[in-house]
Amino acid sequence: MTDPNADRLRRMAAQRSCDTVLSGRPPASVAEQLEALRAITADDLLPDFYGEGGAVEELERRVGELLGTEGVAFFPTGTMAQQVAMRYGVELTGRNGVGLHPLSHPMLHERDAPAVLGGLRPVRSADAPRNPTAEEIVALDEPIGTLLLELPLRDAGFVLPTWDELVAVVEAARQRGARVHLDGARLWESTVHLGRSPAEVAALADSTYVSFYKSLGGHSGAALAGSAELVRYARAWRHRYGGNLFQQSPAALAALAGLTHELPRLAGYVAHAKVVAAALATLPGARVHPAPPHTHQFRLWLSHPADALNTANLALAEEEKAWFVGGWRDTEVPGIALAEVTVAGPALELDADQVVDLADRFLRRLPRR
Template identity: 75%
Template sequence: MSGPQADRLRRLAALRGCDVVLSGARPSTVGERLDAMRAALPEDTLPDMYGEGGVVEHVEHRIAELLGADAAVLFPTGTMAQQVALRHGAELTGRDAVALHPLSHPLLHERDAYAVLTGLRAVRTPDAGRFPTAEEVADLAEPFGTLLLELPLRDAGFLLPTWDELVAVVDAGRARGARVHVDGARLWESTVHLGRPAPTVTALVDSVYVSLYKSLGGVSGAVLVGDGELAAYARAWRHRYGGTVFQQWPAALAALHGLDHELPRLPGYVAHARLVAETLATVPGARVFPAPPHTHQFRFWLPYPADALNDAALALAEEEKAWFVGQWRDTDVPGLALAEVTVADPALELDADQITDLAHRFLRRVPIS
């Protein structure tokens, strides 16, 4: 095997073999994942059948309770869940426009599914590289049926509003006659910055989608929560989109393990991310954003080509069993590369001095051009 897939497997093997990991988590084998899933299995639970019963129903009830929602529906992907939520908003309001940020997930990462599959069109809030304001929503030039808010706004740097700013934006959307949907793929870790528990966020809006693998460490899947009317609509359209698969118990079991083991740790990851970001900001030529981070993820820049940084990360991992930061990519500024740092369980073992030492060991492997 050669090419990108071989490179990816080499990086995963190197990361798995590391004793020290700053960003991300050590990959698990399939056997390890199965053991974790088996440990999360409720007693005497039968497999689900086409989305009904079994551990899938257990996960739906668990997440509905955690988010304070009336009902929850499991989907194989978040993209599909969001198409259903946006379609529902359009049908209820009679408006085929969706207001959303230019950096939001449906516009950047879903191949225009909202338009191609659902027949909707986008009304973009200003591209200011930050969360939209209430004034910007109020001043949008045309009507819209749904206001989509991504919490956090990942492609702007995992940015979140303050609680008061969020309430004002939601109120502005409602004043325009729109429903409000939250892309909450990473909502679980957003509650620290917002200063409110997840049910309070859910109660503020009409619908929320949460991921079962981002942050929770599951294998796949998403859950859409809202009222009973939305849930019934979601099950019908999930079937039409081909998402009512025969059995989804593996995704549901992995999600249960994540809810039991990762969800309680997320506030600690967010707190430690502040120390990590503050320390990395002292590296020569480095920049972090936001400072401090709003979640346990943030952006990190270094003044070197991405290839040189990726080679250095791999060499450090293979030769010293230490993982710094990977998946660097070049920016529009020549010689400046960007990576996303994810502070998870392994990073909790590292204090500021250890992080500084790891950064220096990493940079010594970057060739000076």
């Protein structure tokens, strides 16, 4: 029996050793993380006190400027932030129904938290692997107090609606008397496809959650943005949920660094993801979705078992110092596996021909069939 933690550490060590990385970025050591924080921290900066003052206050101010909202509350996790946003919708509207896509994060990755913790009743907002349409919201056969829209819908392939489709579905929710909450864990990079600024996207909704550790490369943490009334409510329920930590300066500083250094680069990653996806689509038996990608992340399928693909990628990293794509998992179709590709800074060094060359080196390590 393998040790999952030992396997994870081996993969991290292998990726850190690589000179070439197609998907993702090599993980930093703890010492490297601390050194980076020290480089951006003023000598006289004092820590926050239960989320008040210090870097946390500055982070909330910066996010408020970017999203154009009255208030922002920092949260240790996005799961907690969204629980509070959905609970607020219940209390405001008197309806415990929440429009949720079956592939949304609260439905797939939070152990039924909306129902177990908040007494919320999920209402299926759509069946197709994309965000719901205005017509689908109008046709819901039961009332909802909040419609949650995940931008992009990660478990459908990081897919986004068009701007007009997004505006229409928000208007449909309003006609149903529902609040609109944006699960914007990856909102920062969604603005390219939508053709609007973060503030313009957030202005459509009653509340917006953003993450600091996904696209921005922070340590952890999230923010819930909206009206001043919402933020007062959020701070009270953050305390009740156990999220009012004594000091959160390291997470806040890392988030500020991400807003300063990584946020301006995301549009370049999104553009290059189209180049990478087109190159990968030429591989034997390959399929990418969406084509072209809507953000800097997309799905890749290959006609091999996941174990073989993960073994080949690790061997390539350890022996040739090159990382192709990891995290393969088997699909419901035998012999076909799926992975998520993330185009970040390291991938910008690879043009289309170099992507294909790296893929060929990876594929040569697979068992012959």
